Structures are given as C-alpha cells and as structure tokens.
Amino acid sequence: MVFSNNDEGLINKKLPKELLLRIFSFLDIVTLCRCAQISKAWNILALDGSNWQRIDLFNFQTDVEGRVVENISKRCGGFLRKLSLRGCIGVGDSSLKTFAQNCRNIEHLNLNGCTKITDSTCYSLSRFCSKLKHLDLTSCVSITNSSLKGISEGCRHLEYLNLSWCDQITKDGVEALVRGCRGLRALLLRGCTQLEDEALKHIQNYCHELVSLNLQSCSRVTDDGVVQLCRGCPRLQALCLSGCGSLTDASLTALALNCPRLQILEAARCSHLTDAGFTLLARNCHDLEKMDLEECILITDRTLTQLSIHCPKLQALVSQLLVVDLPLRDERCPATLPHYRRNLLSGRVSSIILGFRGLLVGLTWEVENLRVTVFVFGCEPNTGTQVLTQIHGQPVE
Structure with missing residues (x-):
C-alpha cells in the first residue's frame, strides 16, 4: 500500500512522537540514515540527537x-x-x-x-x-x-x-x-x-x-x-x-x-x-x-x-x-596415542591450554613434521582419562 503525504494513515500521524523516537532508537546508523531520506517528518525523527x-x-x-x-x-x-x-x-x-x-x-x-x-x-x-x-x-x-x-x-x-x-x-x-x-x-x-x-x-x-x-x-x-x-x-x-x-x-x-x-x-x-x-x-x-x-x-x-x-x-x-607429566603416560589412554607416545614425549610443547578440575586440557606438540593437539578430559585424580587426538601432517615413524 502506498500512502500519500496527506493520508491520515501515515504512521507518524497515528503514533505520538515519543513512541516513534523510541522505535527509531533501536536502529543502527545505516538504517537511521536511510530513514532520514523517506520524508521530512522521518528526517527529523531519524536525526534527533536522542537516537545518536x-x-x-x-x-x-x-x-x-x-x-x-x-x-x-x-x-x-x-x-x-x-x-x-x-x-x-x-x-x-x-x-x-x-x-x-x-x-x-x-x-x-x-x-x-x-x-x-x-x-x-x-x-x-x-x-x-x-x-x-x-x-x-x-x-x-x-x-x-x-x-x-x-x-x-x-x-x-x-x-x-x-x-x-x-x-x-x-x-x-x-x-x-x-x-x-x-x-x-x-x-x-x-x-x-x-x-x-x-x-x-x-x-x-x-x-x-x-x-x-x-x-x-x-x-x-x-x-x-x-x-x-x-x-x-x-x-x-x-x-x-x-x-x-x-x-x-x-x-x-x-x-x-x-x-x-x-x-x-x-x-x-x-x-x-x-x-x-x-x-x-x-x-x-x-x-x-x-x-x-x-x-x-x-x-x-x-x-x-x-x-x-x-x-x-x-x-x-x-x-x-x-x-x-600429564596422563600421556597413563596406559588407560586410547590405543592410538601410545603409537605416537615415543615421539610426543621427545618433542617440544608449543602451546598449552588448561582447564583444571575436570575441564578441558589441550596441548599442542610439534615433533619434526608432526603437529599433534591432545585434549584431555577428567584430569581429577582417580576419575579416569579420555584422550582425543587431532593429527595434522604425517606421523613420525
């Protein structure tokens, strides 16, 4: 529906200025600038200092x-x-x-x-x-x-x-x-x-x-x-x-x-x-x-x-x-990890992200061409260990 400038159904004639300003206050800068180009009334509303x-x-x-x-x-x-x-x-x-x-x-x-x-x-x-x-x-x-x-x-x-x-x-x-x-x-x-x-x-x-x-x-x-x-x-x-x-x-x-x-x-x-x-x-x-x-x-x-x-x-x-010295030495680790353990323990830890008391533990090793990120859950004593590995590159034999 298209309103004429004289139509009493225009929103700015149906709603009080205070309410319109409140509505405009939720708009971002780009939208306010676009609204300012609609009409003289909206230009005044959009550029009101309270909206900025x-x-x-x-x-x-x-x-x-x-x-x-x-x-x-x-x-x-x-x-x-x-x-x-x-x-x-x-x-x-x-x-x-x-x-x-x-x-x-x-x-x-x-x-x-x-x-x-x-x-x-x-x-x-x-x-x-x-x-x-x-x-x-x-x-x-x-x-x-x-x-x-x-x-x-x-x-x-x-x-x-x-x-x-x-x-x-x-x-x-x-x-x-x-x-x-x-x-x-x-x-x-x-x-x-x-x-x-x-x-x-x-x-x-x-x-x-x-x-x-x-x-x-x-x-x-x-x-x-x-x-x-x-x-x-x-x-x-x-x-x-x-x-x-x-x-x-x-x-x-x-x-x-x-x-x-x-x-x-x-x-x-x-x-x-x-x-x-x-x-x-x-x-x-x-x-x-x-x-x-x-x-x-x-x-x-x-x-x-x-x-x-x-x-x-x-x-x-x-x-x-x-x-x-973390659970990497624990024999309860998944079978995939011991395959790399010899290389991991001889490598250099490049970064560690720790969340103690059972939260996430993440370690990143760099061993020659191998980059390994290990996430350990449940690092509380006697709670068991679940280790997930993410391997980037080829394993070092």
Whole structure:
C-alpha cells in the first residue's frame, strides 16, 4: 500500500512522537540514515540527537573525514555519550575541537589509530569534556607528556586510558596523569618503551583503585618497579608484563604477597622467571584464570602441578615446555596415542591450554613434521582419562 503525504494513515500521524523516537532508537546508523531520506517528518525523527547517543564509525573509517565528525557533533550535541572513531585516519585536531565543544557529555571516546591527532586534541578534551571516563589513544604517536598533563587537569573522572604505542610518553607524563586521575581502573601502556621503574612508583602512589595494567614491551621496567607497583595496587586483577625481559622471581613474589585478586597474568618472554616464583604465586593467587608463560624457558612441569593444585579457576594457559607429566603416560589412554607416545614425549610443547578440575586440557606438540593437539578430559585424580587426538601432517615413524 502506498500512502500519500496527506493520508491520515501515515504512521507518524497515528503514533505520538515519543513512541516513534523510541522505535527509531533501536536502529543502527545505516538504517537511521536511510530513514532520514523517506520524508521530512522521518528526517527529523531519524536525526534527533536522542537516537545518536552511541556511534561507532569503524565500518566507515575510510570515508570519515573531519567534516563528518563536526556534523555529527552539531546534530548530537549533549546527547552523545559514546563515540568510536577507531581507524578514522582522516580525522584531525580541528574537527575534534569542534566535537569537544559540542559534545560535552561524552563519556566514552575511542581514537585508536587516529594518527593525525596531536596534543591539541587532548587539550580540547580537557577543556570541554570533563565527564570523560574512557579514552583510547592507541597508536596516536604524536601524543606527548603535555597531553597527559592536560587530561589530568580536565578529565578527573577518567577510569580507562589506553596509551599503547604512544612511545613519546615518559615517567613525567605518567606522574602528571595519575596525580589528577586517581580513579583510574585500567591503564594500558603497551609499547611505551621510554617508561622506567619510576613511572610505576607514581602509579603506586596515586592509583590505588587500579584493576588492570598493561606494560607489554616496556623493556626498561625491572623488579624494583613491579615490587613498588604491587605494594600500592592491591586490587590488581590483570597484569601484562610480556616482553619485560629483565624481571625475575622477585616480581612474582611481590604479586603473590600483595595482589591476591590477580586473575590474569601475561609474562611471555620473561625468561628469568622460574618454578619457585610461580609456585609462590599459585599458592597465594587462587583466582588466576588466564596465564601466558610463552618463552619462560626456565619453568618445568612443577609450575603446572602447582597451578593445578592451587588455582581451580584457571581456564587458559599458554606455555612452552620440554617435558610435561600429564596422563600421556597413563596406559588407560586410547590405543592410538601410545603409537605416537615415543615421539610426543621427545618433542617440544608449543602451546598449552588448561582447564583444571575436570575441564578441558589441550596441548599442542610439534615433533619434526608432526603437529599433534591432545585434549584431555577428567584430569581429577582417580576419575579416569579420555584422550582425543587431532593429527595434522604425517606421523613420525
């Protein structure tokens, strides 16, 4: 049925505006834009700021330029709460200044990969966006310590900040940030290669609510910094230290004694960590759920044993070992497995995924040309073992 513009049966004449706006609020960006072209009435409804509280432009990143952001900010105004410009490399400081002036209630802003922006954008956010709680500046490589100083002065409600690969950031910037943003719960500093132990001491002094910290590839960080951090951040639940190659068991000891709520630990390529450190960690951090121990070359199956005993919530573990003492030696295994046992036990475990207390256990071996993934169920003592094997390539004879 086709309605004329004068037909009283038009939906916008049958339903109140409030109800129509409610219906439009469930539509995505593309659909709203299409609806806006139907009629003048629908254009007004579709482009009403209340329908544009959360906007994600990632799927349109190659087409998004500064004027698009400016137009959105003028249309949405104070309604906009969440905006993702991830990957929108055409957006720069000028358009984000207009955005900040118009959208002062913004709480969640993702600028990941917006490589044109500089400290000027952070000054604008600091001046106009005091309600900001979540800010992602990943790979905004022109950001410097000046940005962090500005953010600390104007965005004091910030809870999440991602500065990954902003490699101009130093300890001075971190100090300025944490002095003003003491409610930070998550701070991601991956690839901030200039950071040293003193930066962690500043975090320890001011960020007592911190739950998640990522220091991947911050290679200048040592045990001294991690020890200080742990003493001041007892609520820490997730910590990434991968690539911090100078760390020793002293860091694990500090975690074990000060951070009992730890759930996620990533320590890949920390080649000085040993069984002793992980044993103490397992005995004190019973909430551990995920661990990455890839290239921790000094650990043995003793670490796995301690984790299996003390960490019942552990769901995923990535590691590299030379020998693993699991039910592969059990004669109850299916007949297919002993055929490969000689080769498996002499090979290198490339990855392990563990779910203890009867959950899934998955191990991947690499033996010459053979790649084997073994899934073990029922790893509780005296419960029996069922082993399934998935073979890729030809068996090694």
